[in-house]
Amino acid sequence: MSDLKDYPDIADGIEKKGISRRDFMKFCTGVAVTLGLPFGMGTQIAEAVLNPKRPPVIWLAAQACTGCTEALLRSNHPTLEHLILDLISLEYHETLNAGSGKQAEDWLRKTIKENKGKYILVVDGSIPVKDGGIYGKIGGKTMLSLCEDMSSQAAAVIAIGSCASWGGMPSADPNPTGATPVYQVLQNKGIKTPVINIPTCPPNPYNFLSTVLYYLTFKKLPELDDKLRPKFAFSRLIHDNCERRPHFDAGRFAVQFGDEGHRKGYCLYKLGCKGPETHNNCPTLLFNDVGSGAWPVGTGHPCFGCSEKGVGFTVPLHTPAKLKDITPPVNFPGIAEKRGKGVTVAAAAVVAGLAGAAIGAGVATSKKLDKKKTGSESKE
Amino acid sequence: MIDESKPIGGKILTKPFMFFSAIAAIAAILLIKRFIFGIGAVTNLSDGYPWGIWIAYDVVVGTGLTCGGYAISLIVYVLNKGEYHPLIRPAVMASLFGYTLAGVSIFFDVGRYWQAYNPVLPKYAQVNSVMLEVALCVMAYIAVLWIEFTPVFAEKWTDKFRIVSRPLNKVLFVFIALGVLLPTMHQSSLGTLMVIAGKKLSPLWQTAYIPLLFLISAITMAYAVVIFESLISAIALKREMETPMLSKLSLYMVGLTVVYLIVRLGDILLRGKLLLAFNGDFKGFMFIVENLLFILPFFLLSSPSKRNNPKMLFYAAISMLLAGGLYRFDTFLIGFDPGPGWQYFPAFSEIMITLGLISIEIVGYMIFVKKLPVLPAVRPA
Numbered sequence: 194m195s196d197l198k199d200y201p202d203i204a205d206g207i208e209k210k211g212i213s214r215r216d217f218m219k220f221c222t223g224v225a226v227t228l229g230l231p232f233g234m235g236t237q238i239a240e241a242v243l244n245p246k247r248p249p250v251i252w253l254a255a256q257a258c259t260g261c262t263e264a265l266l267r268s269n270h271p272t273l274e275h276l277i278l279d280l281i282s283l284e285y286h287e288t289l290n291a292g293s294g295k296q297a298e299d300w301l302r303k304t305i306k307e308n309k310g311k312y313i314l315v316v317d318g319s320i321p322v323k324d325g326g327i328y329g330k331i332g333g334k335t336m337l338s339l340c341e342d343m344s345s346q347a348a349a350v351i352a353i354g355s356c357a358s359w360g361g362m363p364s365a366d367p368n369p370t371g372a373t374p375v376y377q378v379l380q381n382k383g384i385k386t387p388v389i390n391i392p393t394c395p396p397n398p399y400n401f402l403s404t405v406l407y408y409l410t411f412k413k414l415p416e417l418d419d420k421l422r423p424k425f426a427f428s429r430l431i432h433d434n435c436e437r438r439p440h441f442d443a444g445r446f447a448v449q450f451g452d453e454g455h456r457k458g459y460c461l462y463k464l465g466c467k468g469p470e471t472h473n474n475c476p477t478l479l480f481n482d483v484g485s486g487a488w489p490v491g492t493g494h495p496c497f498g499c500s501e502k503g504v505g506f507t508v509p510l511h512t513p514a515k516l517k518d519i520t521p522p523v524n525f526p527g528i529a530e531k532r533g534k535g536v537t538v539a540a541a542a543v544v545a546g547l548a549g550a551a552i553g554a555g556v557a558t559s560k561k562l563d564k565k566k567t568g569s570e571s572k573e
Numbered sequence: 574m575i576d577e578s579k580p581i582g583g584k585i586l587t588k589p590f591m592f593f594s595a596i597a598a599i600a601a602i603l604l605i606k607r608f609i610f611g612i613g614a615v616t617n618l619s620d621g622y623p624w625g626i627w628i629a630y631d632v633v634v635g636t637g638l639t640c641g642g643y644a645i646s647l648i649v650y651v652l653n654k655g656e657y658h659p660l661i662r663p664a665v666m667a668s669l670f671g672y673t674l675a676g677v678s679i680f681f682d683v684g685r686y687w688q689a690y691n692p693v694l695p696k697y698a699q700v701n702s703v704m705l706e707v708a709l710c711v712m713a714y715i716a717v718l719w720i721e722f723t724p725v726f727a728e729k730w731t732d733k734f735r736i737v738s739r740p741l742n743k744v745l746f747v748f749i750a751l752g753v754l755l756p757t758m759h760q761s762s763l764g765t766l767m768v769i770a771g772k773k774l775s776p777l778w779q780t781a782y783i784p785l786l787f788l789i790s791a792i793t794m795a796y797a798v799v800i801f802e803s804l805i806s807a808i809a810l811k812r813e814m815e816t817p818m819l820s821k822l823s824l825y826m827v828g829l830t831v832v833y834l835i836v837r838l839g840d841i842l843l844r845g846k847l848l849l850a851f852n853g854d855f856k857g858f859m860f861i862v863e864n865l866l867f868i869l870p871f872f873l874l875s876s877p878s879k880r881n882n883p884k885m886l887f888y889a890a891i892s893m894l895l896a897g898g899l900y901r902f903d904t905f906l907i908g909f910d911p912g913p914g915w916q917y918f919p920a921f922s923e924i925m926i927t928l929g930l931i932s933i934e935i936v937g938y939m940i941f942v943k944k945l946p947v948l949p950a951v952r953p954a
Contacts (some may be wrong), residue, residue, distance in 0.1 A: 531617035532914045539921035548929075554893060562810045562883040 196212060227403045228415065228425045238410050239324055249304060250501055252286035252342060255336045256363040257318030262288045264395035267481065281405055284312070287331070297398045298332045305346055313405065314347035314386075318377045319356040319363050323371025325429060339376065341382050349414060350388045350410040353401055358390035358422075359502045387414055390421040394499035397478050400426040402508060403526070420502055420517065422472070430517065431468035431496055434476040434487075437461065450493075461490060465511035467498030578662055578946040580729070581810060590939055592662050593932035596772045600929020603922045607681060615922040621915030622906075624682065626927050629905040631678035633763055634898045635930075636711070636756075637791040639671020641802075643756035644795030650749060657818065660891055662725060662804075664799055665752075666947050670934040672858070676715050678930060680888065701862065703765045710759035717755060720748045760791040767904050775908040776846040777860045781902065789833040794897035796826035801890040804883055820880040826893060827874055830867055839862070859899065859907050866896035872935035 213388065222235030228492035229503050254262070255286035284304040290297045304312065318336075326337030344350045352375040363374035376388040401517055404423050407415045415423040420567065432438065440446070440460040447455035455464075468490060475488045476495075490496050498504030498514070504548075599801045606613045618625050641664035648654050649661055681687050699705055723741060727734035764787030767774055780786075800819045807814045841847050850857040870889035879885045902920040906917065918929075943946050 249767050433872070530620050533916045534617040534920065535916050536918040539923060540919060540924060543921060543924050543928075555887075558808060559803065559884050559887055562804060562887055565808060565814065565883070 195225045204327070207232040210223065217401045218429070221406075222373030222406040224399070224403050227399055228407055234410070238406050239552045240410075246493065247283045248348065248389050249284045249308050250315060250405070251284050251301065251304060251312050251343065251347075252289075252315045252317070253336075253339060254287045254331075255316060255318030255320050255340065255357070257354060257356040257361070259288055259317070261317040264480075267397045267398075281313075281409075282287045283418050306342065310423070311348055313344075313349055313351060313408065314343050315351045315353055316344075317358045319355045319360045319372035319377045321363075321370035322378065322381075323369070328370040329467060336377065340378055341384065344379055344386050344388075345382075345384045346373070347386050349408065350386050351401070351404065352376060352388055352421075353396055354391045355394040355499045355505055358392035358420075358500075358505070361394065361499075362506055365506045373547055375490075388421055389414055389417060389423060391426075392422065392500040392502075393473060393475070394505065397426075397475065397480060399478060400474070408427060418472075422500070426474045426478075427500060428557050429472060429474060431471050431476055432473070432514075432517075435468055435490060436476060447493075455493060458493075461493070461495040462513065465491060465509070466516045467495075467501065467504050467508070468515045469514040471496055471498040471501040471514075472505055475499040576946060577950045578659075578725075578728075579945050579950040580946050581812070581942055581948055582756075583810075583943050584945060585940060587939070590936060593935045594930040596925070597622075597929045597936065600926045600932070603926050603929075604681065606922070608927070610682060612682070614834070615920060615926065616736055617916065617920040617923065619915065619916055620915035622891060622909075624905065625917060626906075626919045626923060627678050627682040629902055630663070630927055631682075631930055632675045633901045633905055635671050635675045637760065637787075637794045637897055637901060638702045638798050638894065639667045639795075640740070640756050640791050641665075641795040641799045642668030642721070643753060643760075644750060645793045645799060646753050647697035648822075651753060657822070659815070660799055660803070660818070660822075660941055662796070663802060663942075663949045664724075664947075665718065665721055666938070666941055667798065667913045669722050669800065669939050672711065672718055675928045676711060679711075681926065703762055703769060707759050707762045710755050710762065714752070714755040714759065717748050717751045721745070721752050724948060725945050729923050729944070741928065744853055745881070756791070757766075757788065761785065761788040762786055764904070769911075770909060773909055773911055774904065775849070775910065776844065776941055777841070777849050778855060778904045778908040780840050780844065782840050786833060786906075788837070789829055790900055792892055793826050793829045793833065797890040798895035799856070799895065800826070804887050804890070806942070806948070807883075810948075812948070814883055816881055816883055816886070819883075820877075823870075823874050823880055823886055823889060828891075830870065830893070834864070835869055837867075856903075856908055858919055859903050863896060863899040863903055866892050866899060871898075886905060 205364040221239040224238055225231070228234075248369045253261075268542060275410060285297065285301045289296075292300065301531055317366060320326070320336050320340050322337055326335035327334040331339060352358050356372070360368070360372045360374050363370060364374075374390075374499065376390065379386060379388060389404060391404060394402070400423070404415060404427065407423075418427060420422050420427075432441070435441075437458065437460045440458070441462055445454060445457075445459040446463040447459045447461055449455065450464065455461075460466070476490070477484070479487045479491070481487055495511070497510055498508065499506070504514075603615055611617055615808065616625055616627070619721040625896040642661075645657060645660050645664040649657050682691055683689060692705055693712065720741070724733070724745070727738040728740070731738075761784035764783035764785075767778070768781060768783050770779070772779070801821060803815050803819055806812060838847075869892040873885050873892065874880045
């Protein structure tokens with residue numbers, strides 16, 4: 194077990210920021226649990242976090258609203274959030290840089306050169322590729338060329354947010370800039386650096402932090418699904434973990450915003466909730482650490498499918514979702530089931546008739562048996 | 574083969590044949606209704622009584638009544654008493670009809686009949702389930718019975734069965750062994766089904782010994798049915814009576830009933846619930862009737878002269894059949910109380926469908942004994 198004392202500098206830093214050792218270990222264990230790892234892994238994560246030789250992170254912002262960064266900054270443990278930003282050694286981030294202009298760009302070039310093949314590149318936003326990528330430039334270079342250059346020298350690329358993952362809002366029809374997801378840009382150029390997509394608009398910061406810490410701890414990427422999303426966060430359907438699911442199963446739906454069903458918290462499927470076809474952990478992880486209900490469906494708005502390729506920003510907001518497995522039943526069981534029926538005249542008549550016939554047949558048979566016996570005896 | 578079996582021949586379209594076919598036809602029409610409008614349209618089943626006479630009679634009593642194939646195999650093959658061999662074929666045939674129709678009846682009774690094959694798919698198997706054991710055992714036993722009965726077809730249509738009959742004869746002993754094993758398993762498991770009903774079943778019937786009691790009473794019922802059937806066919810088909818053999822068989826029946834009653838009454842005395850039988854309610858009354866029916870055959874068959882009297886054998890067999898049948902009805906329906914307010918009595922169409930299945934059994938029996946070598950060849954009297 195590592196101890197904060199083994200890393201005096203960082204340990205001092207943490208304590209100065211008012212974080213006890215206990216809180217820090219709790220955080221690391223929480224990350225382990227989010228990742229679906231055993232509790233004991235919290236220790237390993239703590240060790241990785243405290244390791245002074247940690248790989249640098251470079252954050253490239255492309256066509257996006259900076260919501261991903263904002264979400265990351267507004268996670269409800271500001272001290273922890275700062276801690277992590279310190280710990281992952283954030284080398285370059287246009288929103289958070291202390292310097293600007295030439296100073297910042299020089300630092301970027303220097304970092305890339307020094308950490309070639311070792312840094313993690315985080316990209317938020319889609320890459321404009323139309324007309325040679327002229328629709329987005331940083332420091333005189335197109336985002337396209339920056340993305341290609343920086344990703345080819347990175348250890349791994351994290352495409353954060355729906356824009357970087359699938360193109361997102363900038364790629365919505367008619368897609369004037371040719372907004373393209375990061376993995377597509379790399380594929381087009383034949384760059385083999387592994388890409389992790391962390392969609393959602395904006396992504397839950399803990400999904401991002403967990404992915405980064407996983408990489409720091411185990412020196413490999415977490416298990417990904419066929420859309421390159423980490424499975425720990427994106428393997429379950431929202432619909433299957435939604436607190437409104439019982440209303441769906443019982444056939445209680447909100448039909449209009451503000452109607453009785455909506456006020457009572459019924460299922461939002463008929464308002465176009467995309468929960469049934471969207472994979473994400475929002476219903477269980479929630480946002481902003483403020484407790485239950487702090488996620489879109491919880492606040493009464495249908496899920497719009499931001500973390501599912503071809504759903505969010507593509508399918509109209511109020512179009513009903515495609516149901517993957519269970520469709521709502523046509524009929525619903527009554528509240529007070531009939532408690533069975535008693536005897537009817539017809540049934541009683543049949544039973545009585547049967548009993549009568551059986552007795553009659555029994556008597557007749559026994560008479561015949563007598564006759565037959567005496568008959569066979571007399572024959573002998 | 575110790576004795577030769579022969580088809581008895583004769584006209585198929587007799588009056589009883591027409592009568593039972595008509596009942597089967599009515600049942601068939603009602604079944605169309607069941608498959609179009611659902612179980613609720615033809616039965617009185619409810620959430621409290623999810624099973625009714627289709628299970629209590631068609632499956633539980635029905636397979637008990639028709640496990641003659643098993644009970645006679647026990648004597649002939651396990652106790653090695655070859656003298657009873659002439660009884661095997663009719664008994665296996667009765668099992669064949671009883672079990673096949675019990676399987677068919679389950680198909681009518683389950684709500685999602687289109688998934689009825691799911692128990693045989695390993696991915697759906699819940700290996701701790703009693704129901705799974707019963708389902709697999711009964712399915713397997715139906716198949717085993719048809720294989721056990723194949724030699725009868727092979728004798729009738731020698732040419733068509735030439736390819737299968739020689740290899741079949743070599744492995745038939747395996748199926749005969751399975752035919753003894755499988756009913757031992759599921760006749761007791763049918764009882765276990767009600768052990769898991771817990772306190773919903775009256776203490777007069779609820780005991781950990783239900784499986785044992787079901788197994789023993791199934792065998793006694795099977796002997797009773799063999800006696801009953803032999804006597805009836807002697808009259809109806811004008812055949813020689815097999816009284817000496819039946820009288821010996823009745824001793825097995827009575828002997829096993831002693832074991833049954835020791836377990837049954839001993840258990841209820843030890844549990845201290847016997848007085849419930851005398852508090853004047855319907856369940857108590859049925860308990861008394863049921864056990865009196867088990868005891869009655871003792872008095873009917875108490876001496877060798879009585880045992881050689883076909884009439885006494887007939888009454889004793891009926892008493893035993895009613896006893897075993899009532900015990901099963903009591904355990905599955907009469908002693909079962911799902912809670913206040915629930916009630917069940919079979920609906921008219923529900924009864925008619927059960928009667929239809931019984932009619933098919935009778936009609937099938939008539940055709941088979943006349944056309945196939947089932948009954949022993951008649952020796953000069």
